[in-house]
Amino acid sequence: MTKVFAFTVNGKPVNVSLDNEDTPLLDVLRNELGLVGTRFGCGLEQCGCCMVLIDGAPEKCCAKPAWSVEGKQVITVEGLGDAENPHPLQQAFLEEQAGQCGYCLAGILISAKALLDRNSKPSRTEIAQALDDNICRCGSHNRIVRAVQKAAAVIRAGAGR
Amino acid sequence: MNAPLAGPLNDNPNLDRWVAFPAPGKITVLTGRVELGQGVLTAMAQIAADELDVAIERITIRSGDTEKAPNEGYTAGSMSIQFGGVALRQACADVRALFLDQAAKALGCNVTELSIRDGRLFRSGTSTGQDYWTLSGAVDLGVKATGRGERKSVADLQNIGTSSARVDLPAKVFGESAFIHDLRLEGMVHARVVRQPNRGATIGSIDENAIRRAAKGPIEFVRNGNFLAIIGDNETAVEAAGVSAVKHVSWQNVEAPAPTQQEASWLLQKPVVERAFGAPEGGNPQNRERYEATYTRGYLAHASISPSCGLALYRDGRLTVWTHCQGVYPLRAALAKALKLEPSSIIVHHVQGSGCYGHNGADDAAADAAIIAMQKPGQPIRIRWRREEEFIYEPKTPAMVVKVRALLDDDGKPVDWTQEIWSPTHNLRPGAGGNLLGAIALPNPPPEPPPNDVPEANGGGATRNAEPLYHIAAKRILHHLVTETPVRTSALRGLGAMPNVFALECCIDDLAQRAGQDPVQYRLSITADPRARAVIEKVAAMAKWDAGTAGGTGRGRGIAFARYKNRAAYSAVIVDLSVDEEIRLHRVWCATDAGLVVNPDGVANQLEGGIIQSASWVLKEQVRFDNGVASFDWETYPVLKFSEVPEIEIELINTKDEAPLGVGEVTAGPTAAAIGNAVSHALGARIRDLPLTRERIMAALLRE
Numbered sequence: 001m002t003k004v005f006a007f008t009v010n011g012k013p014v015n016v017s018l019d020n021e022d023t024p025l026l027d028v029l030r031n032e033l034g035l036v037g038t039r040f041g042c043g044l045e046q047c048g049c050c051m052v053l054i055d056g057a058p059e060k061c062c063a064k065p066a067w068s069v070e071g072k073q074v075i076t077v078e079g080l081g082d083a084e085n086p087h088p089l090q091q092a093f094l095e096e097q098a099g100q101c102g103y104c105l106a107g108i109l110i111s112a113k114a115l116l117d118r119n120s121k122p123s124r125t126e127i128a129q130a131l132d133d134n135i136c137r138c139g140s141h142n143r144i145v146r147a148v149q150k151a152a153a154v155i156r157a158g159a160g161r
Numbered sequence: 162m163n164a165p166l167a168g169p170l171n172d173n174p175n176l177d178r179w180v181a182f183p184a185p186g187k188i189t190v191l192t193g194r195v196e197l198g199q200g201v202l203t204a205m206a207q208i209a210a211d212e213l214d215v216a217i218e219r220i221t222i223r224s225g226d227t228e229k230a231p232n233e234g235y236t237a238g239s240m241s242i243q244f245g246g247v248a249l250r251q252a253c254a255d256v257r258a259l260f261l262d263q264a265a266k267a268l269g270c271n272v273t274e275l276s277i278r279d280g281r282l283f284r285s286g287t288s289t290g291q292d293y294w295t296l297s298g299a300v301d302l303g304v305k306a307t308g309r310g311e312r313k314s315v316a317d318l319q320n321i322g323t324s325s326a327r328v329d330l331p332a333k334v335f336g337e338s339a340f341i342h343d344l345r346l347e348g349m350v351h352a353r354v355v356r357q358p359n360r361g362a363t364i365g366s367i368d369e370n371a372i373r374r375a376a377k378g379p380i381e382f383v384r385n386g387n388f389l390a391i392i393g394d395n396e397t398a399v400e401a402a403g404v405s406a407v408k409h410v411s412w413q414n415v416e417a418p419a420p421t422q423q424e425a426s427w428l429l430q431k432p433v434v435e436r437a438f439g440a441p442e443g444g445n446p447q448n449r450e451r452y453e454a455t456y457t458r459g460y461l462a463h464a465s466i467s468p469s470c471g472l473a474l475y476r477d478g479r480l481t482v483w484t485h486c487q488g489v490y491p492l493r494a495a496l497a498k499a500l501k502l503e504p505s506s507i508i509v510h511h512v513q514g515s516g517c518y519g520h521n522g523a524d525d526a527a528a529d530a531a532i533i534a535m536q537k538p539g540q541p542i543r544i545r546w547r548r549e550e551e552f553i554y555e556p557k558t559p560a561m562v563v564k565v566r567a568l569l570d571d572d573g574k575p576v577d578w579t580q581e582i583w584s585p586t587h588n589l590r591p592g593a594g595g596n597l598l599g600a601i602a603l604p605n606p607p608p609e610p611p612p613n614d615v616p617e618a619n620g621g622g623a624t625r626n627a628e629p630l631y632h633i634a635a636k637r638i639l640h641h642l643v644t645e646t647p648v649r650t651s652a653l654r655g656l657g658a659m660p661n662v663f664a665l666e667c668c669i670d671d672l673a674q675r676a677g678q679d680p681v682q683y684r685l686s687i688t689a690d691p692r693a694r695a696v697i698e699k700v701a702a703m704a705k706w707d708a709g710t711a712g713g714t715g716r717g718r719g720i721a722f723a724r725y726k727n728r729a730a731y732s733a734v735i736v737d738l739s740v741d742e743e744i745r746l747h748r749v750w751c752a753t754d755a756g757l758v759v760n761p762d763g764v765a766n767q768l769e770g771g772i773i774q775s776a777s778w779v780l781k782e783q784v785r786f787d788n789g790v791a792s793f794d795w796e797t798y799p800v801l802k803f804s805e806v807p808e809i810e811i812e813l814i815n816t817k818d819e820a821p822l823g824v825g826e827v828t829a830g831p832t833a834a835a836i837g838n839a840v841s842h843a844l845g846a847r848i849r850d851l852p853l854t855r856e857r858i859m860a861a862l863l864r865e
Contacts, residue, residue, distance in 0.1 A: 019377070
């Protein structure tokens with residue numbers, strides 16, 4: 001039986017009709033809403049490619065049923081910024097060339113956003129620990145950590161969000 | 162006389178295979194090399210911008226496309242810039258020369274009076290009103306490259322040698338459609354394959370009802386022999402059905418790898434094809450001091466962050482395939498053979514995937530999509546492997562045993578070196594005769610390919626970097642090519658280079674210790690090649706290497722060196738770490754000589770990536786078997802985490818007058834060996850088996 005779920009994605013209210021209410025949020029984002037920035041990595045909540053913010057908390061959404069976000073606010077990488085108006089994290093990732101294949105980056109940006117929201121001046125160790133839920137297989141870790149530090153400084157200086 | 166054309170240009174001599182002028186102000190550069198996260202598209206754009214004298218923004222790169230792009234085989238072996246880039250550079254220089262000829266003809270002047278700035282023609286510094294696009298109608302690029310176009314001198318390079326920003330990164334950072342996984346075709350259906358566990362396994366029973374119940378949405382079964390797939394409009398339903406089918410489809414003739422087969426030592430008992438290279442055996446004085454040690458490394462997974470994906474559409478007798486594989490032309494040939502189609506009726510497009518680091522499931526996923534598409538004409542098929550499927554069915558890099566025997570002179574320096582290797586093949590790519598996984602499940606499956614490995618002329622597979630670059634009078638390689646393996650094996654970053662460099666560079670440290678010499682000094686004393694010496698000296702200076710630091714304290718420092726394939730980049734690595742029950746990496750220094758560097762930051766990124774990935778292999782990774790592949794997710798196959806990654810310092814030696822040398826794989830071997838040597842220094846005991854697990858550390862401590 002079709003059920004309709006209402007929540008917000010990147011500030012916009014959405015209504016999604018699903019025959020299967022266990023449909024993972026990731027599938028809803030990618031296949032129903034066309035928001036492909038959040039990537040599928042494992043479907044097991046292990047790799048962090050699918051990290052989104054749910055009411056501000058970083059959560060993996062590849063196995064999270066859509067019904068569980070009813071009434072909640074979901075932020076995806078598309079909600080951080082775009083080429084015209086990049087988030088300081090996105091800007092810093094580009095400046096540091098923090099990535100190789102880039103498949104993990106959307107999830108990492110979300111984890112980093114969650115970190116900076118609660119800690120405006122994280123140390124290298126704190127950043128690394130906050131990103132331990134995200135796997136990067138290419139070995140861009142140090143660039144990513146540098147980019148997060150840089151974005152934190154930009155945000156602290158009041159130049160960004 | 163012109164220099165001989167670089168290999169890929171010889172293979173694809175027509176200039177219109179490399180450069181096109183599609184619209185005013187626009188240039189399309191074609192390359193057979195594909196983006197795997199290594200930044201190759203950016204580097205190719207830099208090369209073309211310099212040789213065509215245009216702003217880099219004018220260039221669009223089209224890569225990996227059997228309709229248009231040159232056939233450069235595989236994007237592999239750190240050869241893209243060293244060969245493909247050199248070829249593109251010459252092609253662009255030849256194109257530029259043709260336009261200069263045409264402009265001189267049109268303007269009635271001498272070519273020497275002309276110059277090009279951002280695509281516009283100037284005569285003695287004055288604008289002529291002509292540009293590439295006004296002239297392009299009169300210039301036939303369907304001609305063969307001659308190599309007569311003069312390439313820019315190093316002093317005139319504007320883009321090559323600068324750290325241009327990666328062209329592909331913004332889409333990935335802004336979460337745009339960037340990967341094959343994001344591709345959506347009109348009317349597309351999703352698919353999952355119920356994988357045949359091994360060659361010869363046959364479907365026993367299929368509990369269709371149970372699978373349909375698990376799907377919670379409409380699905381359809383597609384079967385051809387023992388190739389079974391599930392398709393449907395709703396990906397969630399298809400995925401759930403795919404997961405469920407693992408339990409609800411039974412197979413006969415299953416051969417599941419056992420734990421006893423997972424260690425490299427298992428290979429010692431297996432049938433082999435004998436191969437030998439280098440100096441003949443014997444003829445050495447019997448009274449020489451001998452050194453012998455055996456090293457092993459288990460099976461590794463590529464463990465790409467995203468499972469493989471492929472799309473295919475069969476319509477009007479033509480098959481179109483979208484893939485993230487490393488070689489669209491070899492895939493096309495393999496698909497033609499498997500599906501009994503003419504290659505000319507198949508188009509293969511490369512679309513970016515996640516980093517692959519070698520032969521992962523990409524080709525097989527493309528074949529899966531193609532097989533299903535052939536049964537569903539007119540319907541675009543998208544398959545995405547499941548995570549578990551990728552881990553279990555991707556080709557593994559083979560386990561290896563490497564035994565080093567050295568005879569020493571009176572100063573403790575090696576005069577005779579034998580590197581004896583037991584290893585299955587490192588190349589079962591479709592282009593090397595390997596079968597596409599789905600094809601093996603079809604009726605009348607293709608035979609198993611004959612035992613083979615990468616030819617020595619291409620750098621060897623299991624033998625890669627088995628010959629030390631050091632000055633040693635007699636060197637030989639004995640390769641026991643193991644022909645029976647518990648799992649399919651194929652290429653992973655560096656092939657045999659990592660285990661070989663690990664073995665030989667650990668031996669060099671042992672020999673230095675035996676001779677009472679400092680590892681850096683000992684290496685320099687047997688190194689003639691000035692570029693090799695330079696990276697060793699440089700990295701020692703970077704790390705402030707102190708000869709004679711006491712070992713056995715729990716803190717260790719190690720060095721190692723290699724020139725990848727003994728013909729690509731040179732790299733030396735120093736690692737600082739500490740060991741208690743586990744190994745903690747603190748800092749890594751790396752000095753590399755890659756000749757003319759197209760994009761220094763891109764090279765640094767590749768070197769860093771190689772260091773981190775190698776550290777992950779050495780500290781954590783081994784594919785385990787237990788009634789099948791027991792490493793099937795990120796918990797059973799853990800890789801290095803952010804908090805475990807050391808700080809890394811990279812320096813490139815300035816040798817821009819030298820030819821560019823491939824860097825993608827060079828740090829893997831030296832990093833592994835530098836970690837091995839640092840652990841030995843920290844413990845005062847040598848561990849010769851990879852990965853360097855806690856159990857092995859404890860065992861080494863107990864031995865001491």
